[in-house]
Each structure stands twice: as structure tokens, then as C-alpha cells.
Amino acid sequence: MAEKETTPxxxxxxxxxxxxxxNVYLDDHYAFPISEDVMIKYRIFKGMEIDKKLQAEILAADDVSKAYSRALTYLSGHLRTEKEVEQKLRENEIPEPTIEATLxxxxELxxxxxxxxxxxxxxxMARTSDKGPVVIKRNLRTKGVLENDIETGLREYSAEDQVENGIEIGEKLSHRYRREPVxxxxxxxxxxxxxxxxxxxxITQILDQMHFEIDPELEDEKLKSEFEKVWHRNRRYAFSQRKMRTKRTLYGKGFQSDAINQLLDQQENIE
Structure with a gap:
């Protein structure tokens, strides 16, 4: 009769x-490594019997424990989305079932x-960046956040705060384009x-509350400078067509029609 196999x-x-x-030894042979929390969870002690099924369960729990420790390190000092944690664990070649159990x-915690x-x-982002809700929403989608959570989160950025921040950003932009027609x-x-x-x-509310100061002398200077360049560029056309093309170009650049006509009248008198 075959001798019954004993449990290690x-x-x-x-x-x-x-x-x-x-390190855990079974029957005086090294068997597997284990973390302290898994050892406590399974109450592993000297003299305990561990069959193959229980050993597989302990090893799976230890895999989760190691992945959990890596996740905690990654989360240390920073909030992360589930997708970011999942990607980090996947980079460490952790199996999918272990990742799912870790998440x-x-x-739960x-x-x-x-x-x-x-x-x-x-x-x-509302406090430290110049990004509006559309870009913020796009960034959150990239990080794997679901639409419902994004929409709820965006309530933290009120329309009033958007306008206030937008005015500050708009003033910087207007300074950059200060040499353009208003x-x-x-x-x-x-x-x-x-x-x-x-x-x-x-944006409409922002522009309504911004102060676009018009410097008549600067506006006149900019128009004259552009007029000379455009008028010269159209020199190959007949006078009437040259006027039409010049006016159309300058109007498209944002200059006022009356001011353009005044320069065209002066040019006609000269010629």
C-alpha cells in the first residue's frame, strides 16, 4: 500500500x-519569500502545515503586497488617478490579476x-495655471478620469473665477499684441x-471687462506704416484697383475704414 503524502x-x-x-522554509528547505502583512494575515508560524493550494494563495497575496508597496511609493506625496497607478504597475511587469487586486x-482604503x-x-490648475476648463477637461481625460467625475470636479472652477483669471491672462495677451490695431x-x-x-x-465676459486703451497717435503711426507697405506692394495695379486692394487688406488687419479712406484720399491728392 502506497505511503500517504504528508503536508509540508x-x-x-x-x-x-x-x-x-x-523567507519561509518548509521541511527544512527554502520555499518562498513573504511580506510581514501577509505573514500576519495568514498567521504563518513554525510548525504550521502549508499545502500546495494554500501556498499558491499565500504567494498570490504576497504579489499583491509587493505591488501595493510599489503603488504606495508612487502615491507618496502625490494624488494619482487609477489609470496612472495601473500604468506604473504595468511598467513593472506586474500581472493583470495582481494589478486588479492591488487597485x-x-x-477600499x-x-x-x-x-x-x-x-x-x-x-x-485654476489657482496656478493659465488653462481654462476645456484644456483642464482634456488633461483629465488623458489621465483616465471618467466624464462624470470630470464634470463634478469642474464645479471647483466657477464662472466668476474663470472670468477673473481670464482678465489677467487677457491683459498679458493684449500687451503682447499692443502694436496691433485694437x-x-x-x-x-x-x-x-x-x-x-x-x-x-x-471669453465674451472677459473682453467686456477688459480695458483696451487706444493711443490715437500710436494707432495713426501703425496705420501709416502698414499703409505704406501695402500701397507699395500693390503698385503694379491701376490706381482704382490699387485703392480697393489696399483698403481691403488694411481693413482685414483691423484698421478703421474712415482712417483708411483718409489716407487713400491723401494719396490720391499726391498722385
């Missing part, structure tokens, strides 16, 4: 150099919370605010 017993547990890690544990992340991210300056400020992620309604 824990004969020795030794500490590793790494803090919180241990579940992180969720409120260590990853995309809704909380979205709200915090929106507050930070109408062109407004157009470029609008385009700049749109690129930064502000919506049309908010």
Missing part, C-alpha cells in the same frame, strides 16, 4: 535584509479616488483665450 510544515522563518520581508485594495483627484486637479488685438486675445481652454461665453 514550516520549519524555519528568517528575516531578509529588506525590512518587512521574510481594489487601494480603492481611499488611496485612489478619481473624483477626489479631479476636484483637487481643477483647484490647482480690433485685431481683441481678436487675438479672444483666440489666445480660446486656445488656453476658455469657452466663448466666458
Amino acid at each position: 510544515k514550516v520549519t524555519k522563518i528568517t528575516t531578509q535584509k529588506r525590512e518587512g520581508r521574510y 481594489k485594495k487601494l480603492r 481611499d488611496l485612489v479616488d478619481d473624483l477626489q483627484y479631479a476636484a483637487s486637479y481643477v483647484r490647482t 480690433s485685431k488685438m481683441k481678436q487675438k486675445v479672444r483666440q489666445g483665450l480660446m486656445t488656453k481652454g476658455f469657452t466663448g461665453d466666458v
